Amino acid sequence: MTELKAAEGNSDLESLIGYNLKRAYVIVQEDFRKTLGEGGLSPRSFAALSLVISSPKITQSALARALGVERSGMVAIIDDLQHRELLERAGVPGDKRAQALLPTANGKRIYKAALAAVAKHEEKLFGVFNNEEQALLVDLLRRFREARGNGVEN
């Protein structure tokens, strides 16, 4: 056992579910960024673009709620996606303040390629689990979210 593992093993952290969730997610996030490369979509931008494609004309505030991201953080993500010409803002008839989001043709193309890469990244990373275990993990995580609400990221 290494010095590090010994240090972790003796602390209270390893028995905390939250700590284990966080550590697992850090591994996924790191590999996600490596997979999409420098200048590629971040996990958040990828998620935002995915929802804009599946729900064209979604408003910025509905997108923020759906993703569990604070409004201010959402604006930065949308600005970046618009700057990269992956989506466009359009007016909402009858609501001058709201803005509806639409993917560009380029946005759809980039997303499709990113999704294929992300699918491979998940297949590789979670290959440590068999199909049943993967389904079980997703089921537990979804049930947790359904019971506990969306949460908002700072």
Next chain:
Amino acid sequence: MTELKAAEGNSDLESLIGYNLKRAYVIVQEDFRKTLGEGGLSPRSFAALSLVISSPKITQSALARALGVERSGMVAIIDDLQHRELLERAGVPGDKRAQALLPTANGKRIYKAALAAVAKHEEKLFGVFNNEEQALLVDLLRRFREARGNGVEN
């Protein structure tokens, strides 16, 4: 089904394990911060203090590796904990550049109270699962980390 749920349900995100991990962790993190209150320990500071208490004299770089945090981020966390007088930096005999970390009496007291609050927070949040499911979730997350390495948070 609400507009939001419909938007999410139609996207590719819900089937991605990484996305589900992230969303679950955001819920935990938000509740953790609420539990320890304004000015209380953040999840990262809590984890760092926990390891310094379980492994007194751990060096800053060993702590960074154990927690999967970048060195620069680690320095900020340690500075904050030292500023709050929860830990102290001490010299390492034979290595002028290294610094060993020691909890203060106050640090141990604050940690003990925080740990009790965090245990209640986990009990409440994860009460949606029975004991067997909780153990299963932790087991899956740990196996993932053991297979995939520590990961480093940006």
